[in-house]
Amino acid sequence: MSEQRVDGDGSGRAQSAGQALFPLTGKQSPIVLHTELTGSTQDDLAELWREGSIPAGTVMIADDMTAARGRVGRRWYTQAGKSLLVSVLLEFDEALADHLAWVTLAGAMAALESVRLHCAADNSSAVAVSWPNDVVALTAEGPRKLGGLLGEVCGRRDGAIACILGWGLNMSLGADELPTPASASLLTSGLNVAGRDELIATYLEGLHSRLGALIETGDPQAAGLVDEANAVTETLRPGVTVGRPRLEPVVGEGIRVLADASLEILTRNGLEVVTSGEVSLLGMQPRAEGEER
DSSP: OOOOOOOOOSSSOOOEEOTTTOHHHHTTOSOEEEEEEESOHHHHHHHHHHHTOSOTTOEEEEEEESSOBOGGGOBOOOOTTSEEEEEEEEEEEGGGGGGTHHHHHHHHHHHHHHHHHHHOTTOGGGEEEETTTEEEEEETTEEEEEEEEEEEEEEEETTEEEEEEEEEEEOSOOGGGOSSTTBOOTTTTTOOOOOHHHHHHHHHHHHHHHHHHHHHHSOTTTTTHHHHHHHHBTTSSSSEEEEETTEEEEEEEEEEEOTTSOEEEEETTEEEEESSOEEOOTTOOOOOTTOOO
């Protein structure tokens, strides 16, 4: 694979290709772009896609970002050299439009697989997915957020939907550097602080495998995504609170992830299905010893 340079405009966009710095990632992507500092890898890839200058599968990795964000526009805290920050351009046939919610959740499961392999090989049950898009460390105080996934549709062209999927992971941030009490890093969780290249390469391999199965079958259940989500999601437990913009939070017991990637919760008023929201980690108690996930 040849290196490709995307010239910046002075605003911190990718200044050089990342093939030499990330050779394992390069085996999973047609183009690997790397920048020391940018506003947002999500925005950079979206702009390059609109310009028609990059193919699907292009990856952008940043050492630091000044405008990193999570879901519903929340700021994502980063620190140079202490975070994993990567986005990938994905394209899907319009026929899969009804299944786009699975892109982010499949990304979370691929990220979990990578973290378990490279950072928690001796104790893979120490990390899990928190519905719908986070990877969490399971601590004595309860789940704590290690990182999250952000999926954004950036447009449609030639019968295809373009989506940017970003993954941010707190790697070597110290306890005094974490942004919230619900946050954690690989370092503060006692996990191995693995290299970015191996983490991203394994993540991309797992992501493409999961999404490839979804594309081939057109069915999240047949693709194995529904069963996997229910096996690795920490949120399937009592004491779950899901906050929703402009709506009352849903409080109850997480029961299962459904075929449309929504979450079924048993509340005191009965079953309720939540299609999007933010699970509160503070106040969630650790899972009882021996309790299955």
